[in-house]
Amino acid sequence: AQSVTQLGSHVSVSEGALVLLRCNYSSSVPPYLFWYVQYPNQGLQLLLKYTSAATLVKGINGFEAEFKKSETSFHLTKPSAHMSDAAEYFCAVTRMDSSYKLIFGSGTRLLVRP
Amino acid sequence: DVKVTQSSRYLVKRTGEKVFLECVQDMDHENMFWYRQDPGLGLRLIYFSYDVKMKEKGDIPEGYSVSREKKERFSLILESASTNQTSMYLCASSEIQTGELFFGEGSRLTVL
Numbered sequence: 001a002q003s004v005t006q007l008g009s010h011v012s013v014s015e016g017a018l019v020l021l022r023c024n025y026s027s028s029v030p031p032y033l034f035w036y037v038q039y040p041n042q043g044l045q046l047l048l049k050y051t052s053a054a055t056l057v058k059g060i061n062g063f064e065a066e067f068k069k070s071e072t073s074f075h076l077t078k079p080s081a082h083m084s085d086a087a088e089y090f091c092a093v094t095r096m097d098s099s100y101k102l103i104f105g106s107g108t109r110l111l112v113r114p
Numbered sequence: 115d116v117k118v119t120q121s122s123r124y125l126v127k128r129t130g131e132k133v134f135l136e137c138v139q140d141m142d143h144e145n146m147f148w149y150r151q152d153p154g155l156g157l158r159l160i161y162f163s164y165d166v167k168m169k170e171k172g173d174i175p176e177g178y179s180v181s182r183e184k185k186e187r188f189s190l191i192l193e194s195a196s197t198n199q200t201s202m203y204l205c206a207s208s209e210i211q212t213g214e215l216f217f218g219e220g221s222r223l224t225v226l
Contacts, residue, residue: 009154032213043118043204043217044157090156094213100145100164101172102213106156 002026004093006105014113019063019078021108023091026072031094033074034102035065038088047089050074061085086112117141120205120218127225133192135221137205144210146188147172148180151202151220160203163188195225 048059
């Protein structure tokens, strides 16, 4: 069965440090991939998406992600963390049987220390 | 600004009560979804609708039903609420081409 794995339910970084949130997916064909962010008591917002164009995808708020087919990975990075980045981040991939539906990872909560 | 609106942000219900969660989108999307979000489990798909009056079960449909009488509105129904349905419920609509989801702000349901 398809799956999305986010390594680390919690990641803690200092303000100004590099942010790296990991996502691996199980699929034999490159799907569409997404990163969403959820701030406290809110719904999910799209950060960025990969749709078979450039493998390095730039998103909002300085985040970017690189699609690596050989590693089935789509890790999210940001060069310098800001306090406002503290949130929960979800990686998602379209299902093989239906591009209408997404499979979500279990989420990674990013904590930013002053 | 495009929007998905969920009618209730917070609800408290008693075991056995019938619960309606309403969702409206203004983007003219064909596809609408109800997800359940629980800590450590991510988002799990309850039901999906790809057109008016059309619906499809997701991964965890037991104990839930849905209604889509108009394109912009998708309702989730708990016929007899139970404590294990205490959760955050997220409605979303999507573009057909990429599957990109647009989410509402969520409805946090507590069943006592």
